[in-house]
Amino acid sequence: MAADPxxxxxxxxxxxxxxxxxQLAKGGSRDALEELVVRHQAWIYNLALRxxxxxxxxxxxxxxxxxxxxxxxxTFDGRSSLRTWLYRIVINHLLNMKRSRAEAREITFxxxxxxxxxxxxxxxxxxxxxxxxxxxxxxxxxxxxxxxMLLCLDRGQRLIFILGSIFGVxxxxxxxxxxxxxxxxxxxxxxxxxxxxxxxxxxxxLVNTANPCRCAKKTRGFIAAGHIDPNNxxxxxxxxxxxxxxxxxxxxxxxxxxxxxxxxxxxxxFQNSPDFVAALRELMNRxxxxxxxxxx
Numbered sequence: 001m002a003a004d005p006x007x008x009x010x011x012x013x014x015x016x017x018x019x020x021x022x023q024l025a026k027g028g029s030r031d032a033l034e035e036l037v038v039r040h041q042a043w044i045y046n047l048a049l050r051x052x053x054x055x056x057x058x059x060x061x062x063x064x065x066x067x068x069x070x071x072x073x074x075t076f077d078g079r080s081s082l083r084t085w086l087y088r089i090v091i092n093h094l095l096n097m098k099r100s101r102a103e104a105r106e107i108t109f110x111x112x113x114x115x116x117x118x119x120x121x122x123x124x125x126x127x128x129x130x131x132x133x134x135x136x137x138x139x140x141x142x143x144x145x146x147x148x149m150l151l152c153l154d155r156g157q158r159l160i161f162i163l164g165s166i167f168g169v170x171x172x173x174x175x176x177x178x179x180x181x182x183x184x185x186x187x188x189x190x191x192x193x194x195x196x197x198x199x200x201x202x203x204x205x206l207v208n209t210a211n212p213c214r215c216a217k218k219t220r221g222f223i224a225a226g227h228i229d230p231n232n233x234x235x236x237x238x239x240x241x242x243x244x245x246x247x248x249x250x251x252x253x254x255x256x257x258x259x260x261x262x263x264x265x266x267x268x269x270f271q272n273s274p275d276f277v278a279a280l281r282e283l284m285n286r287x288x289x290x291x292x293x294x295x296x
Contacts, residue, residue: 004039008169009248012083014039022082025073030284033073034277037066042273044090046243049271050162051094051155053102053147055234059274065093066276067283087177095155102151109152109199116145116203116213119221131230139236141222142206142215143268147235149196149204150265157192164189165262167247197261206264240269 005014012018018039024032044065049058068089076085127134150158163169163177164185171182171189178185197207205211222228244266 004042006246006248007040007043007083007087008163008167008173010170010173012081015081015083018082019078022073022076022078026076030281033070033284034281037069037277037280038275040069040086041066041276042270045273046270047090047162047167048094050147050150050166051158052097052100053151054100055271057100057102061094061097062273063276063279064097065090066280068093070280070283084176088179091159091177094159102148107152109149109195112149112152113199113203116218119218119225121212121214121217122220124216125220125223125230132233133238136233136236136238137223137228137230138216138219140228140233141219143235144222144227145215145218146204146206146264147268149199152199153192153195157188157195160185160188161192161196165193165258166243166265166268193258193261197258200261200264204264207261235269235271237269242267243270246270 005012005017007013018036021032021036021039025036041062045058045062048061048065049055052058052061069086072089076082124134125137130137132140150161153161160174160178163174164171169177171185174180174185174189175182180188200207202208203211203213205214219228223230244263247266247270
């Protein structure tokens with residue numbers, strides 16, 4: 001999958017086209033509005049997925065954000081970039097949305113560590129008996145487990161870590177989107193990295209080979225506990241685009257150690273977004289939405 005232009009680069013990729021589409025949409029072009037959705041839905045969805053953990057919750061959050069895009073687009077006056085305007089809406093929504101099913105209860109790093117310790121080690125599933133490729137099951141365990149670690153950060157820390165360490169947002173762009181000073185963005189990112197790295201250094205075999213926790217050893221235990229459904233993998237796919245392939249690495253902002261930890265998360269799939277155009281097209285036909293934009 002080829003991702004649409006990365007909106008988080010220093011100069012937002014595709015900003016000129018976004019501005020053109022906004023003007024066309026405000027003039028009544030349904031096609032322009034739909035193209036704007038297509039250009040940003042994957043980025044919004046992948047942010048939401050890392051915040052909410054569960055794909056269905058991420059899908060709901062993305063659709064809610066896109067509805068806000070529809071209903072508020074007439075207020076965009078062009079004094080800021082479309083990137084700034086839109087992703088502030090995204091960020092505020094993700095920080096204030098109702099709890100996802102993965103956030104049903106707050107979990108600390110200590111509790112998460114105990115849960116991993118309590119998951120028994122076991123040999124990999126029999127390839128002849130497993131409904132999915134065994135390596136895909138291990139990948140599902142790795143992605144699901146490390147994504148779960150993010151839930152141990154509070155929402156503010158989680159969002160800053162996702163933006164700064166996973167999607168490579170630098171302090172200038174991060175401060176702009178979160179309405180912080182650059183120093184404040186860097187300080188908050190450093191705290192989030194420290195909390196996550198301390199846990200991974202103590203528990204995760206992906207970053208410290210002295211740790212006994214290994215994805216392959218935990219896979220059967222995760223299946224038995226219901227964390228992995230071999231018949232319905234949430235995260236792992238045979239062919240994927242990785243986050244590192246679409247999100248710029250900010251080498252000046254990430255030390256060698258930080259990069260090593262961040263690479264665990266940047267190796268996660270950049271997921272194909274559900275196509276929201278069809279569902280949103282139905283909304284555009286409703287009188288209450290047509291009144292916000294006079295669409296052709």
